[in-house]
Amino acid sequence: MWNNLPCDVLSNVFSYLPPHSLARAIATCHHWHDCGRFTTSRHQHPPWFVALPTRTSNLCFVHNPIETTWHLLYLEHVPSLTRPVSAIPGHGLILFKSTGSVPLQLSVCNPFIGQFRHLPQLWKPRTNPAVGVIEECPSRFKVYVAGGMSKAEKGGAASYEPTFEMFDSKSNNWTIIGSMPVEFAVRLTVWTPNESVYSRGVLYWMTSARTYSIMGFDMSSNNWKELSVPMGDTLEFAAMVPQDGKLAVIGGTHGGNVSVWELGEDDKWNVIERMPVELGKRIVGGNTKCVGIEGGVCLYKEIAKEMVVWRRDGNDKNKWKWYSIEGCNQISGKRIENYPLKGLFLHPNLASSSSF
Structure with missing residues (x-):
């Protein structure tokens, strides 16, 4: 019976599966593959934590929150002189940027199905601007760059670029x-990490x-506009996060x-x-990131070290809980080096993206 179900019916059934079960x-x-390869998970599942080592661009560790397991992906298709910027979570994409003194080149990658492509060149060539992402709908996202250093004219000095531009995935x-x-422009260039809200x-x-x-x-x-951060002069670490449509x-x-x-x-x-103090003492200090x-x-800190997660309770969407997650010490019996990380959240997408 299952083998004879029409493709649209099977695709609807598949849409209820979390990504690992869909895979x-x-x-x-062949029939299930043809019906399922363009299926996206329309129903709510927890986002996956993606850990990208900051010293290499060809490895990607992902944590499955449903099975509480770690997996290793190789990103052979990602060029070596690139670094992760942020996630485009709803699309299952990671935004990368070029490194070095060359003008900024942005790229997008789906780590689960191996798709990668460069975005078009910016109107204003620049290095090291602040980069932000807005997701408007499942089929459209926008990338923003602000500030950065402009290339110097012959005989002149490089200058800060006081313009703001936007990439629209639809156009x-x-x-x-x-x-x-x-x-x-100076502050966005020199002192701003690329995470945006x-x-x-x-x-x-x-x-x-x-x-x-x-x-x-x-x-x-x-x-x-500019806002102060509460206790901004005493915090050892601080990060912005979205919270029910608000800034936190x-x-x-x-x-x-x-x-x-x-x-x-x-x-x-x-x-x-407020985080329970016993968890806070274990996670704060050194190089805490969020x-x-x-x-x-x-x-989180490094791949092998404990991570602390604050998320909605699966049984009560209005209640949040703190959880401790074991770091990734080994995968398939092989010991993992203790890499410094760039952490991201995304919803895995096994469908081919229009962004490519």
Whole structure:
């Protein structure tokens, strides 16, 4: 009976499967493969944590939150002189950037099915700008770059680029959409990691120049604004995360005190959560990093070390819990080196993407 079901019926059934089960299903036979290879998981499943070693671009460790297992993917198709920037979670893609002094080249990669391609060249060649992502729908995303260093004219010095441009995956083009004060361009170039959060029409980046602060671009007014970070001068680490459509900051101090603040309507911060101190003492210190997605936050250091996750309870969507996850010490019986990481969250996508 199953072998004779129409493709549209099988695809609907497959859409209820989590990615690892879908991968097994479409490997069963040619008919299931043909029906399932363009199926995306429309129903809610936890995002997977993706760990990319910062010193190599051809390895990718992924944590399956359903089976609580680690897996190793080889990214032979990703060029060596690239580094991960951020995830495009709903599309199952990782955004990469070129390294070195050459003008920025951005690329997208689906690590689960081996697809990779370069995005078109920017209108304004630049190096080291802030990069942000907005997902508008399952078939469309936008990438933004702000600031960066412009190539020097002959005999002149390089300068900061005070422009802001956007790539639309639907049109496959870059567009200059605005400018910014040179001071903002400098800070976005020198002191800003590439993680961004989009909330209520504003795209935010965090800067870490002496005291943490946040810079935001309002899409409707084309204006830039700056926000302070709570306890910004005392935090050992801090990161922005999305929280039910709002902007939140998670940060920790010496002694394992980790808090989550949410930005209110009046641009004031409110504490909404505190990590249990016993977990905080184990994770804060050294090189603590944090990455977030709607519905989950992960604090981590290196691949072999313990990670701490804060996510929605599977039984109660209004309740959140803290979990400890074992680091990846070995896969298939082989010991894994203790790599420094760039962590990302994404929803695995086994369908061919229109972005390619």
